[in-house]
Amino acid sequence: MNYWPLLGIAVVMIGFVLRFNAVLVVISAGIVTGLCALMPPVQLLSAIGESFLKTRSLPVILLLPLAIIGLLERHGLKQQAQRFIAGVKGATVGRLLSIYLLAREGSAALGLTSLGGHPQMVRPLVAPMAEALAERQHPGLSQQVRDKVKAMAAATDNIGLFFGEDIFVAFGAIVLMHTFLRESGIETDPMHIAFWGIPTAIAAFLIHAIRLRRLDHYLAAEQARLAQAAPQQTERN
Amino acid sequence: MLTLTHLYWLVGAIMALVAVLTFLDPQHPRRFRSGLFWLSYAAIFVIGDYLPTAVVGALVLVMALLAGLGGLAAGPYQALPDKLQLASLERLGKKLFIPALAIPGFTLLLVLVMGQLPALHWFDPKNLTLLSLGVACVLAFAIACYLTRESPRQGGLEAKRLLEAIGWAFLLPHLLATLGLLFNQAGVGQIIAALSHEYLQLDSRLAAVAAYALAMAGFTVIMGNAFAAFPVITAGLGIPLLIQQHDANPAVMAAIGMFCGYCGTLLTPMAANFNIVPVALLGLRDQHAVIKAQAPTALLLLAVNIVLLDQLAFL
Numbered sequence: 422m423n424y425w426p427l428l429g430i431a432v433v434m435i436g437f438v439l440r441f442n443a444v445l446v447v448i449s450a451g452i453v454t455g456l457c458a459l460m461p462p463v464q465l466l467s468a469i470g471e472s473f474l475k476t477r478s479l480p481v482i483l484l485l486p487l488a489i490i491g492l493l494e495r496h497g498l499k500q501q502a503q504r505f506i507a508g509v510k511g512a513t514v515g516r517l518l519s520i521y522l523l524a525r526e527g528s529a530a531l532g533l534t535s536l537g538g539h540p541q542m543v544r545p546l547v548a549p550m551a552e553a554l555a556e557r558q559h560p561g562l563s564q565q566v567r568d569k570v571k572a573m574a575a576a577t578d579n580i581g582l583f584f585g586e587d588i589f590v591a592f593g594a595i596v597l598m599h600t601f602l603r604e605s606g607i608e609t610d611p612m613h614i615a616f617w618g619i620p621t622a623i624a625a626f627l628i629h630a631i632r633l634r635r636l637d638h639y640l641a642a643e644q645a646r647l648a649q650a651a652p653q654q655t656e657r658n
Numbered sequence: 659m660l661t662l663t664h665l666y667w668l669v670g671a672i673m674a675l676v677a678v679l680t681f682l683d684p685q686h687p688r689r690f691r692s693g694l695f696w697l698s699y700a701a702i703f704v705i706g707d708y709l710p711t712a713v714v715g716a717l718v719l720v721m722a723l724l725a726g727l728g729g730l731a732a733g734p735y736q737a738l739p740d741k742l743q744l745a746s747l748e749r750l751g752k753k754l755f756i757p758a759l760a761i762p763g764f765t766l767l768l769v770l771v772m773g774q775l776p777a778l779h780w781f782d783p784k785n786l787t788l789l790s791l792g793v794a795c796v797l798a799f800a801i802a803c804y805l806t807r808e809s810p811r812q813g814g815l816e817a818k819r820l821l822e823a824i825g826w827a828f829l830l831p832h833l834l835a836t837l838g839l840l841f842n843q844a845g846v847g848q849i850i851a852a853l854s855h856e857y858l859q860l861d862s863r864l865a866a867v868a869a870y871a872l873a874m875a876g877f878t879v880i881m882g883n884a885f886a887a888f889p890v891i892t893a894g895l896g897i898p899l900l901i902q903q904h905d906a907n908p909a910v911m912a913a914i915g916m917f918c919g920y921c922g923t924l925l926t927p928m929a930a931n932f933n934i935v936p937v938a939l940l941g942l943r944d945q946h947a948v949i950k951a952q953a954p955t956a957l958l959l960l961a962v963n964i965v966l967l968d969q970l971a972f973l
Contacts, residue, residue, distance in 0.1 A: 448722040
């Protein structure tokens with residue numbers, strides 16, 4: 422057996438660890454893999470082209486909402502999102518994101534995976550709201566802490582989507598598992614595969630919701646640290 | 659009937675518009691290279707099916723070099739002056755949410771209605787969700803233009819601004835998916851399965867369960883995609899070890915095994931559309947900020963999955 426194609430994986434890992442530009446790393450890995458599998462150059466280009474054409478639906482989801490979100494941002498969508506959330510009493514970053522997690526996971530479990538997403542929900546709505554709440558709860562937070570809150574908004578979208586969609590029977594992953602097992606001579610019921618995903622889905626919600634609560638505590642602690650540091654600085658002056 | 663081809667034409671048209679707007683902007687710092695990138699991408703979407711695949715491959719190579727070597731940059735953008743934006747904000751208020759929520763709203767409506775009425779043959783049933791998203795975006799765009807009193811050309815400029823903010827990260831998910839298929843053609847999966855079959859002899863049940871769960875997560879980290887890891891690791895470890903040797907319930911093994919893969923997805927820059935693109939979209943300075951935010955959840959959940967698999971698969 423020719424083990425050399427594994428070099429492609431090595432290229433990816435080394436490239437990411439050394440933090441080279443990811444696009445260059447990936448295209449190099451593709452070329453290395455193809456050459457190691459003894460594909461002639463033209464056939465390799467052909468393979469790249471064919472695979473690229475087959476996966477064209479990926480950028481579609483990312484691209485299409487941009488013009489709409491861009492227009493709305495131009496006219497103050499982020500500011501409006503922040504005004505809106507500022508009017509909600511008792512809202513905190515942790516509570517907002519927990520509700521979003523529940524909504525995202527729940528709707529994904531019903532097969533509605535397109536109800537969230539980074540370009541159409543997180544960037545224009547969820548992240549600005551979370552940032553505004555962090556600012557309201559604890560004024561004067563550093564840019565680093567704000568970035569942390571925004572990253573958590575994106576993370577929450579991912580976690581809700583991943584662990585919700587797999588308990589929807591008609592989802593591609595269930596079909597893939599069912600088909601693969603059948604081809605291997607093992608019969609399963611897609612309903613059962615979906616059903617046995619439920620314990621993990623619940624665990625994912627609980628673990629992440631607890632972490633979101635702790636984010637609120639972390640923000641409060643960070644604020645207290647800032648408040649303590651501030652008077653000392655004035656003394657020095 | 660609407661098919662994916664029509665959707666690709668729409669996407670290609672938007673990309674071509676971005677290319678033209680870039681070429682027409684004398685102040686753009688990377689006018690020629692950025693324009694060429696978007697023109698190539700547009701060509702692949704619109705006429706890709708009619709080009710020889712080797713030509714498409716060459717175009718992909720050129721695009722990767724343009725994007726990877728800093729050929730994509732943000733051009734000048736005329737933001738709405740603060741006063742006008744404030745006036746617009748006062749005038750529109752909560753109505754600004756309507757087009758944003760119309761995207762998921764119309765998508766949902768179309769999926770439900772067209773799913774119930776397949777006899778109409780309006781939407782290709784195989785790609786119902788994607789096509790519904792496409793039509794929903796067109797409708798939402800019309801509403802957004804109407805509400806904000808902007809021209810479709812301004813919409814193109816906004817798409818260009820956001821694409822420039824995302825930069826090379828826009829190409830990455832597509833390129834990674836391509837790499838995944840290339841790995842398959844080169845037989846990477848079979849090699850891994852053969853290696854693990856040869857070198858992993860696990861007699862204890864818990865060790866076998868942990869090996870399967872960790873291999874699913876680990877191989878997903880490498881491939882960036884749990885779907886790519888599932889057949890390889892399940893053929894290499896899951897079926898021989900868990901099902902044949904220890905008599906595991908295949909449905910439980912598959913369900914929880916796939917979730918172990920998802921824990922891996924949360925940890926890897928290879929899953930660019932989930933972990934790297936949002937970093938660019940939110941303007942975060944740490945390239946791995948989203949992965950760091952996800953890591954504790956992913957690792958805890960992976961441990962929980964091992965326990966669940968051990969407890970539930972052998973009932």
